Amino acid sequence: MLRFLAVACALVPVLGVAIGACKSEAQIARSPGAACATPPSDKRVCVVAPGEFPPPDCDPSEQVCGAGGLCAIDEAKCGAKGTCLPLASNRGRTTQDFRIRRLAIAAPDALAALPLQRGIITRDVDLPNKECGETGLGSFNWLLRVDRTKATLTTGGAPKADDPFGAGFCFHDHDVAGKRVAPVTGVSLTLKGDTFTSATIPKLTIPIFRDDGSAILLPLTNVTFNAVTISADGNCIGAFNDHALAADCSDDATKCSKWKTSGAIAAFITLEEADAVAVPDLGQSLCAVLTKSTPGADGKCARENGKIKAKGDYCGATAKACDCQDSFWLAATFAASAVTINDGASVKLCSGGSP
DSSP: OOOHHHHHHHHHHHHOOOOOOOEEEEEEOOOOOOOTSOOOOSSSSSOOTTTOOTTTTTOOOOOOOOOOOOOOOOOOOHHHTTTTOOOOOTTTTEEEEEEEEEEEEEHHHHHHSSHHHIIIHHHHHSSSSSGGOSSSOOOOOEEEEETTTTTTEEEEOOOOOTTTTTOOOBBOOOTTEEEEEEOEEEEEEEEEETEEEEEEEEEEEEEEEEEEEEEEEEEEEEEEEESEETTTTTSEEEEOOGGGGTSSBBBBBBTSSSSEOEEEEEEEEEEEHHHEEEEETTTEEEEHHEEETOOOOTTHHHHHHEEESOOOSSEETTEEESOOOEEEEEEEEEEEEEOOOOOOTTOOTBBSSSO
């Protein structure tokens, strides 16, 4: 279907007709493509079927951008806005460190919908630094360390950084509610020039920290990074677009994307694991959020004979869409920029801290 649309778009000038679907191939909305999948609730693009990756540069905005330069960005502190606001330099390094700066959810629909994407995910990923064009919380820190020599990846979450511009971030390695949450190391990479795809990571838990010091744990299974391209200077995955920013440094991601993504991530989340994750902003479990079902008095998914009644769009047991429906497929594109990742020796929640 994508190939057909691409050919049809190419014929528009010749045929003299208008084809409504003629966006770039990376922007075309894909049908959920499975009987169990609920069509998206809005007119987003970058929709993928369970089991698929979105195109790494898929852009969900209308690209109605402003003149640029309206938000005053301190480039000496925040990095060059003409690239990706790198907070450190990977230039000349064979080990390159990054923090995800934008996580654009393509699936499931419940997380991709604007209230959650903008109100929770983007808010928590964006740094609390208006001078860097961001007015978020900086509580959702997902780090990547790419070793180009060994062709390996280390990835995991990080606590909020006291000094993201100097000391930087450290991998969280600590118990959360009796569960060890630590980075995954030694993930093999397939490198083709500056683009990599990772081996599948069986389990990865990413913490999202709250103001009271607690953490929401995002439990991911069979995580894969796909078609991730690093810039020639080693500092960027994707790019920053200051034309998206208003004078107060706010932005409307539906109109103009502040970040151009250049990599994709996919995994699945089981309903049982999701039901154990509380989402305080919504007063529900992640299971209730994903299934859009009416939760019980405890905020969790309703059960029948001990089993969750609602269904997902993916089967973790068989790795097939719409099979046993015990899970939801999660897919996203992302942008990232260079940061300093320290050893965490002085941070209790990182590798230097005691359990």
